[in-house]
Amino acid sequence: MTVPGYRNVPAEEWDPAATADPAEAEEFLRLCYNEVSRLGPVEPRLAVVRAQIAATGTYVHTTEELVWGAKVAWRNxxxxxxxxxxxxxxxxxxxxxxxxxxxxxxxxxxxxxxGGGSAIRPVVSVFAPARPGKPYARVWNEQLIRYAGHRTGSGVVGDPRYASFTDAVRTMGWRGKGGPFDVLPIVVQGPGEGPRLFELPERAVRQVPITHPELGWFERLGLRWHAIPAISNMRLRIGGVDYPLAPFNGWYMGTEIGARNLADPDRYNLLPVVARGLGLDTSHEATLWRDRALVELNRAVLWSFERAGVKISDHHTESARFLAHMRNEERAGRPVPADWTWIVPPMSGGATAVFHRYYHEADQRPNFYLDAEAAALARGVGMRPALVAAPLAA
Structure with missing residues (x-):
């Protein structure tokens, strides 16, 4: 199977009413018990799982299987x-x-x-799995922490990517302060419940002011970004069992913030602002003003996070680490699925080693998937205000 989303190939549609696939369950368990030798022989476990699927349409992972499956989903x-x-x-x-x-x-x-201490740790929280034909829990936000996009007569204040989501939660009672970095509320839907709004407490939202090591005027831009990139609307699939709510995070690579979130024309679009601050000639593209502004914006992000003691990585270092990961996996006899269009950094791609090679294109499971309905909800499509309680204080 092709990688979901690779070159715009759609992911296989998920049917929440479907029963667990016994063949996929067996493939996962054999892989798991082969790699985690302390679990012992797999045949007795397979017999139990086959009986559970036959009786209920699904089965229950042990803690060890869940932990290993989630780690391999990241590996894949x-x-x-x-x-x-x-x-x-x-x-x-x-x-x-x-x-x-x-x-x-x-x-x-x-x-x-x-991220409660001095380090950013990779974490996944795995909530209850979907059971055939039963309601399940989910979070509608794309990430646990994102900034609102407030529509005004002169444009969007904040992040335009989340303008529709902001519109939707406003109809549910949320207001925000109308600033460029208002943290959005979390929309949680429990099994069999209508969606509800929750405000994150300030202590849970670690943010970094973005300044520059040499350019004093940068501070006057009033920029910031949150420290933890926690994806919250992707479905985790382990051995034929689906977990619709399994938020996970690593740490930021600087270009995610400096070359995309703050730089993209349909996001914060700060390259013209930075270019003006640098006094660059923006009258035509051949001056490479965008490139020069992009470098300084990314320098500011990396410097600010490091100054604040928040873990972040630059794209050159992370590219080298990915190739080290590939070597490790090749020694273990495992192929490494990779989408070139995502692995190559969005800045100075040709200057990184990951640019100059091709990758294995495959849907290896366990894995994470973004379903069409989840993506629509994250854009504010399909929210039903009549079902939503008033916002709750954290």
Missing amino acids: ASRCIGRLYWRSLTVLDRRRARTADEIFALLVRHLDVA
């Missing part, structure tokens, strides 16, 4: 350049949480574990 994530440390992933088993209040409390705890 074709769009992630930071997979060298897949074994270090902290897996939080949250399968017992049911209500929106319980789920939100554990989402806050996820952020605490991921």
Whole structure:
């Protein structure tokens, strides 16, 4: 199978009413018990799983299977350049949480574990799996921490990517301060419940002011970015069992912020602003004003995070680490799925080693998937205000 999203190939549509695939379950368990030798022989476990699927349409992972499966899903994530440390992933088993209040409390705890101290740790929180034909929990936000996009008569204040989502949560009662970096509320939907809004407490949202090591005027731009990139709307699939709510995070590569979030024309579009501050000639493209502004914006991001003691990586270092990951996997006899269009950094790609090669294109499981409905909800499409309670204080 091709990698979901690779060259715009759509992911296989998920059917929440479908039963677990016994063949996929067996493939996963044989791989798991082969790589984790302390688990012992796999045949007795296979017999139990086959019986569970026959009786209920699904089966229950042991804690060891869940932990290993989540780590391998990161190992198989074709769009992630930071997979060298897949074994270090902290897996939080949250399968017992049911209500929106319980789920939100554990989402806050996820952020605490991921970045509550001096380091940023890779963490995944795995909530209850979907059962055939039964309601399941999910978070509608694309990430646990993102900034609102407030529509005004003169344009969008904040992040235009989330303008429609901001519109939707405003109809649910949320207002925000109308600034460029208002943290969006979390929309949590428990099994069988309507969606509800929750405000993240300030202590859970670690943010870094963006300044520059040499350019004093940079501080006057009032820029900032959050420290933890926690994806919250992708479905984790392990051995034929789907976990619709499994938020996960690593740490930022600087270009994600400096070359995309703050630089893209349909996001914060700061390259013209930085170019003016630098006094560059923007009258025509051949002056390479965009490139020069891009470098200084990315320098500012890296310097600011390092100054604040928040873990971040530059794209050259991360490219070298990815090739080290590939060598490790090749020695283990495992292919490395990768989407070239995501692995190559969005800045100075040709100057990195990952640019100059091709990659294995495959959908290896366990893995994470973005479903069309989840993507639509993250854009604010399909939200039903009548089902939503008033915003809750954290």
